[in-house]
Amino acid sequence: MSEHVLIEHSGGVLTLTLNRPDKKNALTQAMYGAMAEAINAAQQDNQIRAVVIQGSDSCFTSGNDVGDFVNSPRSDTKSPVYHFLRAICHAEKPLIAAVNGPAVGVGTTMLLHCDLVFVADNARLKMPFVNLGLCPEAGSSFLLPRLLGHLRAAELLLLGEELSGQRATEIGLANHALPAGSAVLQAAQDAARRISELPPGSVKLTKQLIKKGVAQVAEQTMDAEGAHFTELLGSADAREALTAFIEKRKPVFASQ
Ligand code: COA
Numbered sequence: 001m002s003e004h005v006l007i008e009h010s011g012g013v014l015t016l017t018l019n020r021p022d023k024k025n026a027l028t029q030a031m032y033g034a035m036a037e038a039i040n041a042a043q044q045d046n047q048i049r050a051v052v053i054q055g056s057d058s059c060f061t062s063g064n065d066v067g068d069f070v071n072s073p074r075s076d077t078k079s080p081v082y083h084f085l086r087a088i089c090h091a092e093k094p095l096i097a098a099v100n101g102p103a104v105g106v107g108t109t110m111l112l113h114c115d116l117v118f119v120a121d122n123a124r125l126k127m128p129f130v131n132l133g134l135c136p137e138a139g140s141s142f143l144l145p146r147l148l149g150h151l152r153a154a155e156l157l158l159l160g161e162e163l164s165g166q167r168a169t170e171i172g173l174a175n176h177a178l179p180a181g182s183a184v185l186q187a188a189q190d191a192a193r194r195i196s197e198l199p200p201g202s203v204k205l206t207k208q209l210i211k212k213g214v215a216q217v218a219e220q221t222m223d224a225e226g227a228h229f230t231e232l233l234g235s236a237d238a239r240e241a242l243t244a245f246i247e248k249r250k251p252v253f254a255s256q
Pocket residue numbers: 022023024026027061062063064065066067102104105106128129132245
């Protein structure tokens with residue numbers, strides 16, 4: 001378990017709250033591990049009908065901890081991040097996300113595995129994998145074009161363009177954009193509570209039918225992405241980009 005993920009079960013809803021405010025909720029291996037364990041356990045627990053993943057009323061997550069990327073670059077199938085991604089990919093119970101402020105990297109790609117996504121209208125979603133010398137992860141190279149079409153997915157993944165919560169809702173990456181702050185967290189809780197009052201067998205079957213075939217391809221994609229990602233983490237470009245972030249300077253990429 002991790003002190004940086006608060007886990008609360010109330011009225012059929014399991015809420016996972018990212019709680020590392022001094023690092024903008026950057027995700028460590030311990031945090032991925034705690035979330036994977038909680039989501040997997042929820043699948044076997046009849047008392048839990050829906051899972052909410054949220055940050056605070058001002059920050060969802062700045063993505064993977066950049067220091068971890070540099071010092072302990074793990075993304076193989078035994079790594080906590082892989083367990084987390086597999087857990088959200090195969091979760092049978094509805095996953096609901098509440099996003100305020102930044103949702104960087106896996107902060108955005110994890111939303112592709114959720115069933116309902118509530119965002120602040122001024123939330124900042126971004127997948128700067130290429131900018132960091134890396135490549136898409138979490139099955140996003142399959143899920144994003146499937147959801148948005150090739151051109152929009154390419155713009156977000158190749159250029160690492162940031163988009164607002166308002167825009168994310170317009171293009172189908174989120175369900176509802178709301179005023180920033182507690183309204184977003186409340187909307188996710190309200191939806192989860194509504195789901196918890198529905199017939200659980202029907203909810204489970206409906207999610208299964210909607211996602212039929214998707215999880216398998218997403219996982220295969222994730223495996224392929226993971227192999228490239230791990231290799232790229234050791235590349236000179238990625239090390240320069242990540243070190244530059246830590247040193248708070250602009251990266252300088254050597255010519256090929
Ligand atoms: N990993 C580790 N530390 C991080 C982090 C991350 N992903 N994101 C932010 N932090 C740390 C900063 O280093 C800073 O630490 P310090 O106070 O010890 O210097 C602190 O969190 C606050 O971050 P800061 O950048 O000052 O906040 P901001 O409000 O100006 O910007 C973000 C917020 C999220 C937009 C910005 O921090 C950011 O772009 N983070 C990097 C995201 C990233 O590249 N993630 C990996 C994606 S694959």
